[in-house]
Amino acid sequence: MVLSSVLGFPRIGANREIKKAVEAYWGGKATAEDLTKAAADVRKASWTNLKNRHVDLIPSGDFSLYDHVLDHSAAFNVIPRRYTGLDLSPLDVYFAMGRGRQAAGVDVPACEMKKWFDSNYHYVVPELSEQTEFKLLFNKALQEYNEAKGLGISTRPVILGPISYLVLGKAAKEAPANFQPVSLLPKLLPVYKQLLSELKAAGVDSVQVDEPVLVLDDAAKLDKQYASAFAELASVSPRIVLTTYFARLDSNINFISKLPIAGLHIDLVRAPGQLDNVLEAIKPTNIVLSLGVVSGRNIWKCDFATALKQGQKAVAALGEDRVIVATSSSLLHTPVTLASEKKLTPEQKDWFSFALEKAAEVATIAALLSGSQDSKIAAAYEANIASIAKRREFEHTSDDAVRKRVASVTSDMYNRRSPFATRKETQAKHLDLPKFPTTTIGSFPQTKEIRNARAKLGKSEITEAEYEDFIKKEIEAVVRFQEKIGLDILVHGEPERNDMVQYFGEQLNGFVFTQNGWVQSYGSRYVRPPIIVSDVSRSAPMTVRWSSYAQSLTKKPMKGMLTGPVTILNWSFPRDDVSRKLQSQQLALALRDEVIDLEKAGISVIQVDEPAIREGLPLRRADWNEYLGWAVDTFKLATAGVTDATQTHSHFCYSDFGDIFTSIQRLDADVISIEFSKSDMKLLRTFQQFGYSNQIGPGVYDIHSPRVPSEEEIKERLKTTLSIIPADLMFVNPDCGLKTRGWKETEASLSNMVAAARWARQGA
Ligand code: MET
Numbered sequence: 001m002v003l004s005s006v007l008g009f010p011r012i013g014a015n016r017e018i019k020k021a022v023e024a025y026w027g028g029k030a031t032a033e034d035l036t037k038a039a040a041d042v043r044k045a046s047w048t049n050l051k052n053r054h055v056d057l058i059p060s061g062d063f064s065l066y067d068h069v070l071d072h073s074a075a076f077n078v079i080p081r082r083y084t085g086l087d088l089s090p091l092d093v094y095f096a097m098g099r100g101r102q103a104a105g106v107d108v109p110a111c112e113m114k115k116w117f118d119s120n121y122h123y124v125v126p127e128l129s130e131q132t133e134f135k136l137l138f139n140k141a142l143q144e145y146n147e148a149k150g151l152g153i154s155t156r157p158v159i160l161g162p163i164s165y166l167v168l169g170k171a172a173k174e175a176p177a178n179f180q181p182v183s184l185l186p187k188l189l190p191v192y193k194q195l196l197s198e199l200k201a202a203g204v205d206s207v208q209v210d211e212p213v214l215v216l217d218d219a220a221k222l223d224k225q226y227a228s229a230f231a232e233l234a235s236v237s238p239r240i241v242l243t244t245y246f247a248r249l250d251s252n253i254n255f256i257s258k259l260p261i262a263g264l265h266i267d268l269v270r271a272p273g274q275l276d277n278v279l280e281a282i283k284p285t286n287i288v289l290s291l292g293v294v295s296g297r298n299i300w301k302c303d304f305a306t307a308l309k310q311g312q313k314a315v316a317a318l319g320e321d322r323v324i325v326a327t328s329s330s331l332l333h334t335p336v337t338l339a340s341e342k343k344l345t346p347e348q349k350d351w352f353s354f355a356l357e358k359a360a361e362v363a364t365i366a367a368l369l370s371g372s373q374d375s376k377i378a379a380a381y382e383a384n385i386a387s388i389a390k391r392r393e394f395e396h397t398s399d400d401a402v403r404k405r406v407a408s409v410t411s412d413m414y415n416r417r418s419p420f421a422t423r424k425e426t427q428a429k430h431l432d433l434p435k436f437p438t439t440t441i442g443s444f445p446q447t448k449e450i451r452n453a454r455a456k457l458g459k460s461e462i463t464e465a466e467y468e469d470f471i472k473k474e475i476e477a478v479v480r481f482q483e484k485i486g487l488d489i490l491v492h493g494e495p496e497r498n499d500m501v502q503y504f505g506e507q508l509n510g511f512v513f514t515q516n517g518w519v520q521s522y523g524s525r526y527v528r529p530p531i532i533v534s535d536v537s538r539s540a541p542m543t544v545r546w547s548s549y550a551q552s553l554t555k556k557p558m559k560g561m562l563t564g565p566v567t568i569l570n571w572s573f574p575r576d577d578v579s580r581k582l583q584s585q586q587l588a589l590a591l592r593d594e595v596i597d598l599e600k601a602g603i604s605v606i607q608v609d610e611p612a613i614r615e616g617l618p619l620r621r622a623d624w625n626e627y628l629g630w631a632v633d634t635f636k637l638a639t640a641g642v643t644d645a646t647q648t649h650s651h652f653c654y655s656d657f658g659d660i661f662t663s664i665q666r667l668d669a670d671v672i673s674i675e676f677s678k679s680d681m682k683l684l685r686t687f688q689q690f691g692y693s694n695q696i697g698p699g700v701y702d703i704h705s706p707r708v709p710s711e712e713e714i715k716e717r718l719k720t721t722l723s724i725i726p727a728d729l730m731f732v733n734p735d736c737g738l739k740t741r742g743w744k745e746t747e748a749s750l751s752n753m754v755a756a757a758r759w760a761r762q763g764a
């Protein structure tokens with residue numbers, strides 16, 4: 001019989017219970033016991049729901065209060081010294097690592113976060129060195145397995161594999177320059193052996209060991225480590241199902257198929273082409289193949305016919321007992337359930353599947369492959385065929401004007417009129433900025449009042465006019481605040497925006513929205529990605545009135561603020577019937593019109609944020625050029641329509657930009673701001689090494705933590721930065737927008753930042 005499986009489930013809870021509970025705990029409004037209880041309730045609901053949808057292999061241990069990589073670090077005693085000896089409970093140490101802590105005499109910044117592969121989820125980066133003393137402090141997978149068992153639900157524990165854990169980590173400060181985290185594998189393995197043998201002793205039948213780094217090019221060099229590690233683990237472990245996702249295994253399958261594993265999971269949504277290769281490699285073995293046919297990364301209903309074809313091929317090669325139907329990855333990246341969506345039309349609802357609906361899909365496909373005679377299964381198949389046909393019909397309706405406009409884009413539309421050096425001079429005259437101009441990344445604190453006003457407007461409890469008034473007052477307050485603090489390029493603060501992508505999606509044609517489609521970005525921060533369903537166009541200016549209102553309040557330059565085409569695309573659920581390139585081009589043309597309109601309205605500094613450009617980079621290097629080609633081009637298409645006097649900015653965060661350095665240069669933005677405050681200076685050295693020619697504002701402090709950086713700290717940072725970046729190219733700004741911060745810390749931090757910039761001016 002073909003079994004069904006789900007690799008992981010959203011943690012937020014159907015009604016955002018976990019977000020609320022965690023934030024209440026942080027705010028001192030709930031106890032640790034309250035939090036533990038909320039977590040247990042959500043786990044119970046998830047397991048029960050999966051069981052009710054007839055999923056055979058239900059995950060446990062994948063739940064997290066903040067991040068699953070952080071969970072492993074906490075359990076493995078990978079706790080940097082700065083978080084110990086502070087007299088904090090283990091739970092508070094855990095949260096301090098995730099988000100920093102500044103209270104009652106304790107002042108520690110958060111650990112670094114990084115994007116989880118090519119998703120918008122961020123994990124907390126383990127810090128490793130020879131001094132790391134791995135110890136199994138607790139066995140989370142076992143605890144949750146037993147918890148489910150107590151509820152009468154049998155589960156398959158999920159853990160992050162040892163090699164991925166190390167590769168995703170970084171060298172701690174004390175480690176020598178050439179230190180490779182993966183060199184710690186022999187020291188880490190005993191911990192995994194203990195963890196796995198405890199699972200086995202508890203009666204666990206099989207365990208899901210995630211090794212997502214196996215889809216990366218560099219994994220080819222780790223073949224020996226994989227062979228020795230899994231040989232050791234297999235001897236003490238329950239049966240191991242090795243899971244890979246988000247891309248293809250390519251030649252790595254050659255060594256993977258020789259590992260002593262019971263099962264292998266591959267992603268057939270992202271990489272359907274790998275099936276033949278993998279089947280051939282594992283056919284002579286006993287390995288069970290888990291087919292990731294239901295997308296864990298998008299929300300379109302699965303096309304059963306396609307999934308069945310893949311499934312039948314696998315069954316023909318391996319037999320029913322060696323095939324599992326699964327989600328392509330954890331469902332962490334999808335919302336919990338369509339059932340909470342009250343505003344989608346029945347037609348739209350019929351297009352989508354969220355996590356719980358996807359669970360039903362894997363179960364149905366598995367039943368179909370097992371030759372089920374159940375009439376409900378047959379009916380589900382019929383219904384799927386009908387839905388898919390209807391969606392295909394809808395997809396064929398296109399907006400001809402938009403398609404024609406994309407086709408008629410000319411090459412001069414991609415380039416500014418003059419080269420950067422000329423523009424820099426023109427802008428210097430036009431803007432009259434001091435040396436080391438200070439600015440922010442755009443958003444100011446999204447206070448409760450702002451969220452309330454928006455909610456009230458949504459429920460028609462206040463009128464449009466009242467809302468406008470409210471937003472105007474907010475903008476005015478933000479402008480006055482920035483003048484008082486002494487910033488040089490001001491922003492309007494983005495109070496009118498719920499989210500930097502959703503806000504634009506709501507005003508563009510071609511998008512639909514969910515009410516409750518929350519997806520975790522980091523910690524307790526969740527976003528509701530819009531869904532692109534058809535051709536994209538702009539009906540009217542989107543930001544001009546707010547920006548020009550803000551500009552009318554001050555003599556200082558007001559920066560217009562837009563989200564770039566690649567980021568809108570990457571942070572939405574894209575269509576799967578046309579290319580990402582085409583969707584990005586359509587977005588770029590809409591934004592180009594907006595940029596030109598802003599300039600016409602007297603806005604001389606325009607920032608087009610592309611924080612997600614790096615995250616959209618394909619995981620396999622062979623695919624990079626194609627992506628970077630259109631990603632950079634579409635950014636340029638969006639921004640290049642202005643005169644030399646207009647200063648374009650762009651912003652990037654959370655990435656290893658070294659990889660895409662030449663593409664960042666090719667964007668040709670006049671100023672870029674980058675997040676790097678938590679990484680080391682390596683990134684800036686890359687810019688130096690390659691001779692980045694335009695202006696740059698390396699984030700001088702970390703906004704993802706409530707912690708206030710001291711003036712001294714910022715000066716130190718400026719000093720180091722200035723040893724690498726020429727003074728006349730340097731801007732001074734935080735590393736990202738301030739929307740998640742409170743006013744108090746914002747005021748303190750920005751004042752320190754401005755003071756540090758003034759100090760730098762004197763010295764320079
Ligand atoms: C994730 S990047 C955020 C950029 C946006 N302009 C903001 O400030 O918040």
Ligand SMILES: [Zn+2]
Binds near residue numbers: 441653735737
């Ligand atoms: Zn950012």
